[in-house]
Amino acid sequence: MSQDQVGRLLAAAEAHFQTAAAARQNGQVDVARRGFLAAAEQMMLAAQASTGRLRQTRLQLAQDMLAAAEALPRPVGTPGQTARPSIPLGEEDKSAGWLVQERPNIRFADVAGLEDVKEQIRIKLLYPFTHPDLAEKYGVQPGGGILLYGPPGTGKTLMARAVAGEIEAAFFAIKPSEIMSQWVGKAEENLAELFKLAASQPLSVIFIDEMESLAPRRRSSNSTVMQRVVPQLLAELDGFHKRSNPLLLIGATNEPWAIDSAILRPGRLDRLIYIPPPDWAARRVILELNLKAAPLAEDVSLDTIADQTQNFSGADMASVARRVRERVFSAAIQSADPQPITMADFDAVLAETKPSIPVKDLRKFEQYAQAS
Ligand SMILES: Nc1ncnc2c1ncn2[C@@H]1O[C@H](COP(=O)(O)OP(=O)(O)OP(=O)(O)O)[C@@H](O)[C@H]1O
Ligand SMILES: [Mg+2]
Numbered sequence: 001m002s003q004d005q006v007g008r009l010l011a012a013a014e015a016h017f018q019t020a021a022a023a024r025q026n027g028q029v030d031v032a033r034r035g036f037l038a039a040a041e042q043m044m045l046a047a048q049a050s051t052g053r054l055r056q057t058r059l060q061l062a063q064d065m066l067a068a069a070e071a072l073p074r075p076v077g078t079p080g081q082t083a084r085p086s087i088p089l090g091e092e093d094k095s096a097g098w099l100v101q102e103r104p105n106i107r108f109a110d111v112a113g114l115e116d117v118k119e120q121i122r123i124k125l126l127y128p129f130t131h132p133d134l135a136e137k138y139g140v141q142p143g144g145g146i147l148l149y150g151p152p153g154t155g156k157t158l159m160a161r162a163v164a165g166e167i168e169a170a171f172f173a174i175k176p177s178e179i180m181s182q183w184v185g186k187a188e189e190n191l192a193e194l195f196k197l198a199a200s201q202p203l204s205v206i207f208i209d210e211m212e213s214l215a216p217r218r219r220s221s222n223s224t225v226m227q228r229v230v231p232q233l234l235a236e237l238d239g240f241h242k243r244s245n246p247l248l249l250i251g252a253t254n255e256p257w258a259i260d261s262a263i264l265r266p267g268r269l270d271r272l273i274y275i276p277p278p279d280w281a282a283r284r285v286i287l288e289l290n291l292k293a294a295p296l297a298e299d300v301s302l303d304t305i306a307d308q309t310q311n312f313s314g315a316d317m318a319s320v321a322r323r324v325r326e327r328v329f330s331a332a333i334q335s336a337d338p339q340p341i342t343m344a345d346f347d348a349v350l351a352e353t354k355p356s357i358p359v360k361d362l363r364k365f366e367q368y369a370q371a372s
Helices: 003-025 029-048 052-071 115-130 132-137 156-166 176-183 187-199 224-238 280-290 302-307 314-334 343-351 359-371
Strands: 100-102 144-149 170-174 204-208 247-253 269-274
Touching: 003 029, 003 052, 029 052, 029 314, 052 314, 115 132, 115 144, 115 156, 115 269, 144 156, 156 170, 156 204, 156 247, 170 187, 187 204, 187 224, 187 247, 269 359, 280 302, 280 314, 302 343, 314 343
Parallel strands: 144 247, 144 269, 170 204, 204 247
Antiparallel strands: 100 170
16 A cells, blocks of 8 residues: 555544544534544554554554544433434533433443442342332332442443443433533532433433542632532432432542542442452453454463453453454454464563553552451
8 A cells, every 4th residue: 555545544534533523522422433433444444554663553543543432422212212312401402521321231241250349239229129119128228329449440430331231220421520611600500400310310320430520538729619519419419319210329439538528428429339450250251251253263261361461450451352353353454364363462462561550559449448
């Protein structure tokens, strides 16, 4: 392929990416998804026509574009139904950008390991819905809140979505860092809208990521938004049990020690749950989940790979599987005789992969988990 042709691929990728990013901003999820996928495809072709560092960079870019497409919310609605285009929040569409509603179709089975965590969540958040008679008999209230904490990439967001998937609830995800700017002056209003909208659904899960930034222990003096948002969030949480439509609130954080302890009182996010990196068995399952359809050579031993990936996060494991698939895919494109994935492919990818969580951070989480 000529330099010119590669240049055209790159330009096309860039154009698709821009369109997709703008569409995402405007809440046009389908346009955004198609755009990111088209961008990824062009970038992948450009990568295949490149060598060395450039090839790596372009493959990485293609992966990022795929990830952007995957990260887009899936349409709300039971399977088969057409999705609602957006969430009406008052007269103008404030949903674009900060408030995303979806109906996740993943289950606990899609989350590897963490069996004790799943059981804790079942008891606190799920059984009251699946066994309403018993719950009433013993005075157990459905709904409530938990805080998932742990290092990045261990499956906190995945777990929250799986909870919603298990009970077929509407899932509202908000990320304070993305929305703070839009909240200035409107924070209370928006927060109230969020809880109101969630309460209007038969069953809802509200997921607040980066909880430490919404309810920080030490509030920076000039952050008046924080000074107003925290008390209101607390009031909304206190209102939980008075609602006719039960609401689950799941918070997540990488910095549990930085959270305002008022948010952790009974009736609020009163269960703190540590989500550690996957153990040996869970690492193996994550590999399996991420290699499902891929052809594996006889010499591939997932046991050995699980042995060699101590301290890898779940995201690290998923990324190893993805990179191995891409490696063999790109070799297959250039050869007349496509090969299955071999152990040598894993070795090559593992040789250039390190666990993303520093050991000292891991110790910090373990100490915190023991103390709380
Ligand atoms: N226990 C797990 N089982 C299956 N897949 C996992 C697990 N943990 C992580 N993964 C994989 O890693 C990806 C990232 O996980 P997720 O976004 O849930 O991490 P997180 O804990 O929310 O990270 P962060 O703290 O950075 O938000 C998931 O989409 C999934 O592919
Ligand atoms: Mg997350």
